[in-house]
Amino acid sequence: xxxxxxxxxxxxxxxxxxxxxxxxxxxxxxxxxxxxxxxxxxxxxxxxxxxxxxxxxxxxxxxxxxxxxxxxxxxxxxxxxxxxxxxxxxxxxxxxxxxxxxxxxxxxxxxxxxxxxxxxxxxxxxxxxxxxxxxxxxxxxxxxxxxxxxxxxxxxxxxxxxxxxxxxxxxxxxxxxxxxxxxxxxxxxxxxxxxxxxxxxxxxxxxxxxxxxxxxxxxxxxxxxxxxxxxxxxxxxxxxxxxxx
Numbered sequence: 001x002x003x004x005x006x007x008x009x010x011x012x013x014x015x016x017x018x019x020x021x022x023x024x025x026x027x028x029x030x031x032x033x034x035x036x037x038x039x040x041x042x043x044x045x046x047x048x049x050x051x052x053x054x055x056x057x058x059x060x061x062x063x064x065x066x067x068x069x070x071x072x073x074x075x076x077x078x079x080x081x082x083x084x085x086x087x088x089x090x091x092x093x094x095x096x097x098x099x100x101x102x103x104x105x106x107x108x109x110x111x112x113x114x115x116x117x118x119x120x121x122x123x124x125x126x127x128x129x130x131x132x133x134x135x136x137x138x139x140x141x142x143x144x145x146x147x148x149x150x151x152x153x154x155x156x157x158x159x160x161x162x163x164x165x166x167x168x169x170x171x172x173x174x175x176x177x178x179x180x181x182x183x184x185x186x187x188x189x190x191x192x193x194x195x196x197x198x199x200x201x202x203x204x205x206x207x208x209x210x211x212x213x214x215x216x217x218x219x220x221x222x223x224x225x226x227x228x229x230x231x232x233x234x235x236x237x238x239x240x241x242x243x244x245x
Contacts, residue, residue, distance in 0.1 A: 001022070001050075001150055001187065001189035001190060002020065002033055002050040002150035002190060003017070003150040003151045003180060003183050003184075003187075004033060004034070004049070004150055005147070005179065006116040006130075006146060007128075007146040007172060007176070008118075008140045008146065009145075009166070009167055009172060011169065012199045012200040012203075013120075013126050013198075014176065014196075014199075015046050015048060015198075016180065016194060016195070016197075017033040017048045018150075018180065018183075018190050018192070018193075018195075019031055019033060019194070020191035020192075021053055030193070032195065033048055033195070034046065034195040034208075035060055036208065037064075037067065039078060040205055042121070042204055043078070043122065044119045044120055044203070044205055044206045045083075045117065045118075045121075045206075046118055046119055046197055046199065046206060047090065047116070047117045049115050051113025051114055051149075051150075052101075052111045052113050054101065054111070055098060055111045055112070055113040056115070058101075059094050059097050062093050062096075062097065063076075063077050063090070063093060075089075076089075077089060080121070081121065081123070082121060082123075082124055083117075083118070083120065083121055083124060083127040083129070084127070086117060087129040087131065088137075090115055090129075090137075091132075091135035091136060091137050094113060094115060094131055094133065094135055095134060098112065108133075114130065114132060114133060114149045115130075115149070116128070116129070116147050117129050118199070119206075120201065120202070120204065126199065126201050128140045129147075130147040145163065146159060151183055151189060154182050154187060155183040156179075158175070158178050173196065173198075174222055177212070177218075177219055177222045177223065178223070178226050192214050193212055193213045193214075194212040194213075194219075196209040196211075196212060
């Protein structure tokens with residue numbers, strides 16, 4: 001399992017992904033799940049993965065290898081003129097890998113994966129998509145301005161309650177740190193370190209922040225303050241009065 005969030009703000013895009021993979025409760029490891037393709041001044045594309053590790057690694061490898069050996073008949077992630085086209089390409093590649101991994105007679109669900117891809121190509125606005133294992137996809141809207149993949153249920157309520165489109169990058173990162181902290185505390189299959197990337201509209205440059213670890217001072221301070229704030233909020237709630245007392 002994993003946990004990744006892609007969020008659209010008025011000022012740009014925010015991407016955050018954990019790095020834990022597991023094959024059973026006694027076999028955990030760290031694997032990068034956030035990847036970028038960047039042509040300074042022309043395009044910046046970020047992709048995050050969740051699901052079967054062999055599937056997601058194959059998708060990233062194919063996208064990367066094909067970008068280095070472009071074909072006139074099949075534009076690559078570095079050639080497509082729109083982010084919609086990039087989402088179509090990523091979806092087709094994911095569908096291709098799953099189909100090849102699950103030949104006739106095998107259960108394709110064992111090879112399932114999902115992907116968040118976002119960024120901006122010169123001439124268009126920043127866009128963010130969620131790619132399903134079947135290869136189809138949806139795009140963020142004003143009513144649904146962020147996507148989650150992996151272990152989503154523990155961190156979603158926090159984002160839903162506090163998200164604002166005009167948030168600063170700093171406030172958005174603080175919000176996501178709390179969302180990730182809640183998920184990490186609730187599920188062993190999600191864990192530190194965390195990769196973070198910020199994209200400012202029209203910069204066409206991917207800015208990958210330092211990896212967040214348990215020793216990162218900002219993370220320690222924010223998660224500790226959140227725990228204390230929750231306890232204080234609970235203490236401040238009206239008392240529960242039992243019927244008949």
